[in-house]
Amino acid sequence: MTDYRYAYLEPGNYARGWHIVLFSQELAVGEVKRLHYFGRDLVAYRGESGRAAVLDAHCPHLGAHLGSAEGRITGDNIACPFHGWTFSPTGECVDIPYAKQIPERAVHALRGWPVQEKNGFIALWYDPQDNPPEDYLPDIPEWNTAGWGDWVFYRSRIRARACDVIENIVDIAHFPHVHGGKVRKWENVFAERTVTQLSTVDRNPEAKIIVPPGVPAELIDTRSEAGAEADAWGDATYHGPSIMYYYTESRSPEMNFRAWWVNAHTTVNDEELDLCSAVIVDSLDGAPLPQEFAELYPQIAHIAFGQDVEIWKDKVYREDPILCDGDGPINKLRRWYEQFYLPLEAPAR
Ligand code: FES
Ligand SMILES: [Fe+2]
Numbered sequence: 001m002t003d004y005r006y007a008y009l010e011p012g013n014y015a016r017g018w019h020i021v022l023f024s025q026e027l028a029v030g031e032v033k034r035l036h037y038f039g040r041d042l043v044a045y046r047g048e049s050g051r052a053a054v055l056d057a058h059c060p061h062l063g064a065h066l067g068s069a070e071g072r073i074t075g076d077n078i079a080c081p082f083h084g085w086t087f088s089p090t091g092e093c094v095d096i097p098y099a100k101q102i103p104e105r106a107v108h109a110l111r112g113w114p115v116q117e118k119n120g121f122i123a124l125w126y127d128p129q130d131n132p133p134e135d136y137l138p139d140i141p142e143w144n145t146a147g148w149g150d151w152v153f154y155r156s157r158i159r160a161r162a163c164d165v166i167e168n169i170v171d172i173a174h175f176p177h178v179h180g181g182k183v184r185k186w187e188n189v190f191a192e193r194t195v196t197q198l199s200t201v202d203r204n205p206e207a208k209i210i211v212p213p214g215v216p217a218e219l220i221d222t223r224s225e226a227g228a229e230a231d232a233w234g235d236a237t238y239h240g241p242s243i244m245y246y247y248t249e250s251r252s253p254e255m256n257f258r259a260w261w262v263n264a265h266t267t268v269n270d271e272e273l274d275l276c277s278a279v280i281v282d283s284l285d286g287a288p289l290p291q292e293f294a295e296l297y298p299q300i301a302h303i304a305f306g307q308d309v310e311i312w313k314d315k316v317y318r319e320d321p322i323l324c325d326g327d328g329p330i331n332k333l334r335r336w337y338e339q340f341y342l343p344l345e346a347p348a349r
Contacts (some may be wrong), residue, residue, distance in 0.1 A: 015241035047076030053089035060109035153278035174318025182209035212306030
């Protein structure tokens, strides 16, 4: 076992907790999807009752991929396309159509992962130690209600480490340089499984910002114009190691709106992760939002991430960073983050 310091740098050690693997709209009844997260092949499917499940992908019989040939769903179970062995949403082998008896060893041979579907996303509980899932993901009551609708989301697979992504939440000093804007108020609040950033940021159209490659210039213009005189505040909270909820309200002469973002990163392997930004947006004063803005806003959200990606893809990780008095609580965040990579009985610090 590694030293508990920087346990998240150990190859193959992925964070215990809830991770978004799909949005609900991506998995129709009877549909099977292949996934690759946490260094493993997985299969997600939605049974006929509507229940979503995620299992290890390879059949314990002779190793076929349960998602081959588009997969086969019967009721809430999935049947292997090779010889028909059938598994329940928890991975139990419930039928072998040509056997009189299911071998005892087969019953629990396939790993089923705890899954929770809420707020329009499907989250998987990853824990190599198999501790029971924790109940820390809050509801977003506005999701799928009138005015708000369902998530518009973007996902990109990038070369980055989860420990770089999470650090954004406390890194106040990168904000003006990467994203533009003047930070008026910034506060981080730590709790057991959450870390929150409360911020008020004024737009600064003069600021030098990072423009991710491939982003049309007019989008960046929209971004700075839309918020040039905006009075905006937002609360961002990581619930566990990889799912961040962000609520923001913005008032400007052109438009008043409120929005929920779900920013999530799900680890693929030691070098890559899927970065996902999902947005629902509604007007703040009853006046309908211009259609153009409603379509642009989710892209703008993803571009904000894209600005960070330009840094992450080339940076190294400093285990003993030299920090100054204007930096956010970087080391405190690192100690908080280590908990998700340590066995639950790890020594208290
Ligand atoms: S390999 Fe899956 S049933 Fe034979
Ligand atoms: Fe950032």
